[in-house]
Amino acid sequence: MATTSFSCAIFLVALILCLPHPSAGVPLEELERAITVLRVRGRALFANAIATSDLLFDLLSVESLTLFAPTDSTLFDLDMTRSFSFYVSTLRLHSVPVRLPFSDLRSLPNATSLPTLLPSHHLLLGKSSSSNESVYLDGVHVLLPGLFYGQHLAVHGIDGLLSLTTPSSPELSVDLPPVVDSPAESPYAVDSRFSPAPQPYASFLGRAPAETPRVEEVSPSPWREGMIVGDEGGPLDWRSNHF
Numbered sequence: 001m002a003t004t005s006f007s008c009a010i011f012l013v014a015l016i017l018c019l020p021h022p023s024a025g026v027p028l029e030e031l032e033r034a035i036t037v038l039r040v041r042g043r044a045l046f047a048n049a050i051a052t053s054d055l056l057f058d059l060l061s062v063e064s065l066t067l068f069a070p071t072d073s074t075l076f077d078l079d080m081t082r083s084f085s086f087y088v089s090t091l092r093l094h095s096v097p098v099r100l101p102f103s104d105l106r107s108l109p110n111a112t113s114l115p116t117l118l119p120s121h122h123l124l125l126g127k128s129s130s131s132n133e134s135v136y137l138d139g140v141h142v143l144l145p146g147l148f149y150g151q152h153l154a155v156h157g158i159d160g161l162l163s164l165t166t167p168s169s170p171e172l173s174v175d176l177p178p179v180v181d182s183p184a185e186s187p188y189a190v191d192s193r194f195s196p197a198p199q200p201y202a203s204f205l206g207r208a209p210a211e212t213p214r215v216e217e218v219s220p221s222p223w224r225e226g227m228i229v230g231d232e233g234g235p236l237d238w239r240s241n242h243f
Contacts (some may be wrong), residue, residue, distance in 0.1 A: 005241035010091045011170040025060045030150040034067070037148045042070040043157060044095075045076060055091045058117050064099035068123075068137060069147065074161035084163070093162050099154050105135050122164065136161055 031050075038047035046069045054104055061063060079087055095117040105125065113122040114137070128134035135142045137158065144157030 005029065025062055026065050028060060028150055031056075031059060032152055034148045034150065034153055034155050038069055038155065041144070041147050041157070043072065043147070045079075046091075049087075049091055053088050053091060055088060055095070055117075056210065058092065058093070059095060062097040062117075063066045064097070064152045065154070066098060066100040067153070068094045068096070068097040068142070068158045068162065069144075069205045070094060070153060070161040076162060088106060089118055090164055092116060092161070093121055093123070093164060094158075099152060101149060101154050102156060104134070105142065105156075106133065106144075118164075121164070 001172075004228050035047045035050060038044065038050075046067075051058065059067075078090060084092075091208040096114050097117060100114075106127075108125055110125070110127045114125060115122055123137045126136040126139065128136075135145075140162055141159040142156050145158035146154075147157050150156035
């Protein structure tokens with residue numbers, strides 16, 4: 001009898017180990033570091049919006065992510081003139097659920113349609129006819145590429161705001177090829193669905209509400225495309241910068 005019970009226990013353990021495990025989302029620590037960089041690099045309102053709205057939970061629920069940070073002035077105007085639901089929907093439009101370093105954005109074909117965290121809304125990627133270095137999303141220039149690179153997350157600054165009123169062209173939509181930087185990362189399926197976000201998480205990191213934007217010069221990004229969170233010598237390396 002004891003032998004039979006032991007055999008059943010071994011079988012159950014083996015069965016559990018064989019079952020698929022749910023994939024982890026973007027680590028909270030990595031997102032915190034990205035928010036810190038956004039505040040330092042002149043995108044403070046977008047950082048505040050992430051920390052104090054429903055968007056936070058959406059960002060933590062996907063395996064990899066690219067954020068396109070709008071300017072403070074355009075986000076401030078949106079906050080003053082639109083409803084809260086429209087504001088949060090616009091934030092989701094700036095979030096693409098796959099990690100795309102700038103080199104990958106440049107390598108995508110012109111008129112590629114990128115999925116976003118806003119259901120049924122995509123971003124149309126465009127390139128300058130004179131230079132392959134310039135990338136546009138719904139006509140908005142990706143002005144500050146590589147503000148932050150992590151293992152699961154990429155952040156770029158754009159020269160304006162991605163608007164919900166910008167017409168999309170579904171006939172130009174193409175499947176987004178998977179981008180896998182390491183064996184540990186899984187490609188994102190374009191047809192995935194996202195559940196509604198829970199209540200706002202206003203106490204995240206103890207951040208204050210959005211402040212009036214300031215216009216200031218933005219220095220070149222210290223992040224390189226190959227650099228991830230915790231790299232030695234990076235802007236957030238506590239050993240070399242004595243944090």
